[in-house]
Amino acid sequence: MSTVTIIGTGNMAQAISGIVSKAGGTAQLLGTEDFATPVAGEIVVLAVPFPAVDEVIAQRPGQLDGKIVVDITNPLNFETFDSLVVPADSSAAQEIAAQLPTARVLKAFNTTFAGTLAAGTVGPLTTTVLIAGDDTAAKEQLAGIVRAGGLNAVDAGALKRAREMEALGFLQLTLAASEKISWTGGFGVVA
């Protein structure tokens, strides 16, 4: 099974680490202060807030080349909770891919709260992780881990679909912040 490096130590990092472990893989959890430790995984999950991504990339010149890099961010303006900070016709994932032209960038995990990743369920449904990206083999590798970890995975299309996934993540965050849904709820996927 794969080794997955997870950069970040918050609740999303912990939940994704749990999925990797359940799948029989090895999770390498690195804080952003651990930049002297090389990434061991062929998959690297950037489990940090969007404003911290640039620093993580800058701290690891060349280390992400050729890797499957997973962007999980919801690039909200957290002051207004009323817009995203990326251009309207782009997405955090596409901005990151432009910075890492040799990496195989995927968008995943941004449409599922940490609670539903950790529990493996959202209400009566198995939690579904949507995965967008331009590299089919990379998507299948991540989907395999997600499924072996007990969750569903759905191929959401090309990396440009990250824009719609980030809109969904944004909407879901506004619904939870306004108490229309709970942090253990949200959008589930019915096949």
Place this chain on the structure above:
Amino acid sequence: MSTVTIIGTGNMAQAISGIVSKAGGTAQLLGTEDFATPVAGEIVVLAVPFPAVDEVIAQRPGQLDGKIVVDITNPLNFETFDSLVVPADSSAAQEIAAQLPTARVLKAFNTTFAGTLAAGTVGPLTTTVLIAGDDTAAKEQLAGIVRAGGLNAVDAGALKRAREMEALGFLQLTLAASEKISWTGGFGVVA
């Protein structure tokens, strides 16, 4: 109970008509060729494809003033199935509101397939209708009908959130068209 005029005769129009009837309201179903028949409802649902909306509005000068006008469209480029035809920083609902400055425009029903509106369920979940708009009383009036019709309704925020709802609707359509989900499935909402 309210009278709801539904312009359009497709499966979405039929499903919304069914909800109004279940709620004890009166549904006035009008085809686009019925433009000589005045709208009877205080709520008018534009249940036509986005490219047909301009014509419906042009056919009814002044008739939509002051009405609650419900936009249900997903303004996809149906040739490519790869983008929306509205500006990236806007939405069909906002474009329609700009054309109807005295109407109380709401976005609703675009994140639920006709099958889940008609059944009242999406998998094990009660179908949830997201409603965005700038007029709280209008949102509450529509939500009341939806709930009396046996579905859940959730206030998704200001009309500008239509942009994210249309992204969700777009993503959901691409998943169904690529057979990742069925037309009786899709995104359910877990509170």
